[in-house]
Amino acid sequence: MVRFFTATAHSPGPGPLKWDLGFYLGCLAFALPTALVAEFYGYRVWGNFATAAYGFGALHSGWLLLSARNGRTPRGLLGSRWCGIAAVALLAMILPLAVLVIRRLTGVDWLITPVSWAAQPEVWVIERSADLLLHHGTPYVDVTALGRAPVVNDYTPYGPVMTVFGLPRALFGGTPLTDALTDARWMFALAACACVLGTLKLLKWPRVPVGAAQLALACPLTALTWAVAGPDLAIVGLLVLACALAATGRGAWAGVVLALVVSAKLIVAPAAAVLAVFVLVRRGKGLDWPALARFAIALVATTAVLHLPVYLVDPAAFVEHVFRFPLGMGVVRSPAASPLPGHLIAETGAIGQVAAFVLVGAAAVAMLVWLVRRPPANGSGALLRIAVGLGALILLTPATRYGYLVYPLVLLGGYLVFRMAEAGTHGPAAPPAQQSAATSS
Incomplete structure (x- = not known):
């Protein structure tokens, strides 16, 4: 290999x-x-x-x-x-x-002292959510019944699937050795690596351009996220795997994996529209409605199975954590506020907030027009559209973090690898002139 x-x-x-x-x-x-x-x-x-x-x-x-x-x-x-x-x-x-x-x-991570945190809050929160799931049947606490004013770290702003990454620590932690071995960041890293290997296998082991590895692996956002947090790498890895499944004609499985992605973090939900269009037009010989039906049924059914049991335990808590808090409508306001265009525009006042959401809507319309007029003909086309769409969403949403830009960067790295696979670039090395063109892309 x-x-x-x-x-x-x-x-x-x-x-x-x-x-x-x-x-x-x-x-x-x-x-x-x-x-x-x-x-x-x-x-x-x-x-x-x-x-x-x-x-x-x-x-x-x-x-x-x-x-x-x-x-x-x-x-x-x-x-x-x-x-x-x-x-x-x-x-x-x-x-x-x-x-x-x-x-x-x-053991100083839970202190309100960022200068002592060896793991970012999302790591603790996800591990705690697994413990809550095991003991209460839901990873979401009722923030109105804590007996004190709720704080940001009381929230679990993820879907139920994210809890899975904290289960090893909840089940086997308790000693220094087991706590170290079951740190959720190892689980995120293992999931991301498994998705990369699975994607390369589905694509029949194409050459990986150095530029693709630089974008997806070696850029600071990826390396920093890997060391201090990690959940976004596991999620974007699953998203790339879903694209590989769709590109190789496994539409139903792509729907299942995409359901896992959406059921972990809602920010990637717009990818569903791109993959749905791709599955519909992938064969290039008319619209494949049966393939789209299989994809949609798998996506909806898996999402329902993953969400309903937790939702039924405490519907109000589910909505508060998964929807209201990330949208800035919860009892506690989300602290996500990186100086990206959407946040800077929204900070100018009420008109700025309206303008930011108008820009998000305009970007969504533009993406839909792009999808309809030029639907993705292959996996690289689907990845490119998802990268552009998520990048626009991250840049224009008022409550966001610059770390989320790891999504479009990794997707663009995947785009380069998919292009290699679609060009049939396997086997021995190309001549130096061809190598230069391939690696510079």
Whole structure:
């Protein structure tokens, strides 16, 4: 399987190497300030590791660029563009996660002191939701019956499926060793990796462009999320897997997996429209209504099975946590407020709030027009439309976080891999000129 990752990595020419150098320098510009001034302890730990990782990537890319200009071709691992990716995976993902998991055993995460958090609040909340599910049949507490004023961390703003990632800790935690091994971030990471492998298998192991790995794996948002939180990586991994299932004619299974995605985090619900259109037109020989019916039935039935049992236990709590809180209509207001365009516009006042929602609606209409006039003809087309749609939603929604931009970045990386699969790029390495074109895309 190594050849699928290394085939386009050697002798790429100056163009892709200039991109690599710019990419790692840009990532370094994000990591270094994070190490020095970030509000959260986990961010600073990650920033220190990531500074070393991206610094190495920049130096390595600069060395390869100089070697290429001097007519030299380094061999072995150090001569591969994948060397920088490997450095990021080790130094900016695996090692900081391991350090933070061990640091978390000191038990200070629940304090209102971000400078001590070894895991972001979503990790604790998801693990707690699993414990609540086991003991009360629902991961959602009645925030009006706590005997005190509710706070943000009382909320579980996810669907019932997200609770699954906290079950190992709820079931087997309790000692330092088992707490470390069952940290929910390991579960998110394992799920994301399983989705990547499943997708590549469905696509018959296409070559993975270095640029795709940079977007989906090595960019700071992915590496930071991996180390300090993780749920978004598992969700976007499932979303890419659903696209792979739809692209290979497994519409019903795509509906099941998409139901898991939507039942974990509602932000990705717009992907259902894109995949529905894709399933309908995928064959390119007329509209495939039976395939769409299978997809829709699987999606709706699975979503109902996942939601109804929890909803019936406490309908009011379900609505408060899953719908009202994320929309900023709950008893406590969502703190999601990154300085993205939608938030900045909404902060100008009542007119700004209306304008932000009008922009969201306009983006939704534009996406629907795009889908109707130019429906996705293949998996890469579906991924591109989902990436653009989610990116617009994240940028324009008043209550959002910049970390959610990991969704369009990973989807764009997946788009490049799907393009390789659709072009039939398997097997031995292409000539250097072709390698340059493939990797620079």
